Amino acid sequence: MSSTVRAAVCRSFGEPLAVEELTLAGPETGEVRVRLRAVAICHSDVSYADGEWGGELPAVFGHEAAGEIVEVGDGVGFEVGTSVVVTLIRSCGECHRCQNGAEVACSTQFALDGRSPLTDRDGASIVHGMRTAAFAEEVVVHASQIVPIDGDLPADSASLLACGVITGVGAVVNTAQVEPGSTVVVLGCGGVGLNVVQGAAIAKAASIVAVDMHAGKLELAARLGATHTHDLADGPIDDLVRSLTNDEMADYVFVATGAPSALATAGDIVGTMGAVVIVGMPATGVAGSFDPSTLAGNNQRILGSKMGTSVIARDIPDLMQRYHDGDLELDGLISRRFPLEQINDAMDEVRSGAALRNVIIFD
Ligand SMILES: [Zn+2]
Numbered sequence: 122m123s124s125t126v127r128a129a130v131c132r133s134f135g136e137p138l139a140v141e142e143l144t145l146a147g148p149e150t151g152e153v154r155v156r157l158r159a160v161a162i163c164h165s166d167v168s169y170a171d172g173e174w175g176g177e178l179p180a181v182f183g184h185e186a187a188g189e190i191v192e193v194g195d196g197v198g199f200e201v202g203t204s205v206v207v208t209l210i211r212s213c214g215e216c217h218r219c220q221n222g223a224e225v226a227c228s229t230q231f232a233l234d235g236r237s238p239l240t241d242r243d244g245a246s247i248v249h250g251m252r253t254a255a256f257a258e259e260v261v262v263h264a265s266q267i268v269p270i271d272g273d274l275p276a277d278s279a280s281l282l283a284c285g286v287i288t289g290v291g292a293v294v295n296t297a298q299v300e301p302g303s304t305v306v307v308l309g310c311g312g313v314g315l316n317v318v319q320g321a322a323i324a325k326a327a328s329i330v331a332v333d334m335h336a337g338k339l340e341l342a343a344r345l346g347a348t349h350t351h352d353l354a355d356g357p358i359d360d361l362v363r364s365l366t367n368d369e370m371a372d373y374v375f376v377a378t379g380a381p382s383a384l385a386t387a388g389d390i391v392g393t394m395g396a397v398v399i400v401g402m403p404a405t406g407v408a409g410s411f412d413p414s415t416l417a418g419n420n421q422r423i424l425g426s427k428m429g430t431s432v433i434a435r436d437i438p439d440l441m442q443r444y445h446d447g448d449l450e451l452d453g454l455i456s457r458r459f460p461l462e463q464i465n466d467a468m469d470e471v472r473s474g475a476a477l478r479n480v481i482i483f484d
């Protein structure tokens with residue numbers, strides 16, 4: 122059944138989003154319609170809206186959401202009324218990559234890859250941004266993109282599990298598989314970097330060094346498990362890492378910022394047998410460089426991590442349990458809450474680096 126939804130539409134890169142009424146077509150086979158209660162703004166939404174990664178317009182972005190199933194298509198095993206997290210990870214569970222634990226890289230084509238359920242008042246198709254289009258009161262997504270959550274988990278906190286938290290924690294636990302006792306450096310303590318810090322604490326790293334330029338973010342990093350913090354305004358990080366590791370340098374350096382200079386820093390502070398893990402995404406075309414003879418000679422690795430290589434049906438319930446046990450912070454990662462009408466203010470705060478996670482709340 123189609124519905125009318127208010128949504129924030131990007132009609133021109135770099136311009137404010139326009140809140141409009143759109144028509145959302147109902148779910149088809151294997152799909153669900155979810156009424157959202159909360160959607161967090163991720164830095165990726167800002168990058169898309171600013172045109173850094175290209176793509177077609179007009180589009181609705183937003184991909185870090187939580188809500189309640191209101192309609193299911195044929196063949197869906199979930200029931201109407203179930204509270205869920207909605208993610209952009211769409212997977213078949215059967216292809217080569219899914220079978221190897223890389224659902225984020227699923228190669229199967231889905232019906233929603235070829236059609237958008239959204240149209241505007243003139244009947245024109247609106248791009249289903251990041252497979253989710255969650256800057257809207259309701260979404261239609263494939264059933265593989267949702268995970269049921271406990272009814273007592275607040276929707277705003279739950280929404281963070283859809284991207285920021287799984288991306289950060291998953292980079293540590295799934296992508297890098299950090300061993301207990303490791304020395305971990307986190308470059309950039311935004312919405313994802315702070316969750317890398319939480320992941321490193323979960324992995325029982327011995328030293329967790331948080332690096333940023335905002336004192337408030339470093340304070341939060343310390344609360345979330347960072348053993349050391351370093352403000353870049355005080356100079357380079359090299360000496361601290363050298364003294365912490367007896368000149369061995371870091372086992373793992375997570376680059377959780379799109380700033381190109383962080384790549385060079387990572388290369389300077391990663392040790393023999395160490396790994397640099399790229400979590401932040403710069404604009405398309407930004408290049409980094411490395412010295413291959415140093416990399417080979419020191420047995421180092423460079424790893425890319427998309428969405429924390431997460432398997433959402435496994436990882437999100439695990440993270441919820443950690444939240445309930447008091448081992449994972451969610452509520453404290455939220456900077457502010459906004460109604461949909463103020464989404465451009467919420468986006469501006471994320472763009473400036475002032476906010477960790479701003480969350481749109483639907484009434
Ligand atoms: Zn995201």
Ligand SMILES: [Zn+2]
Nearest residue numbers: 213216219227
């Ligand atoms: Zn697959």
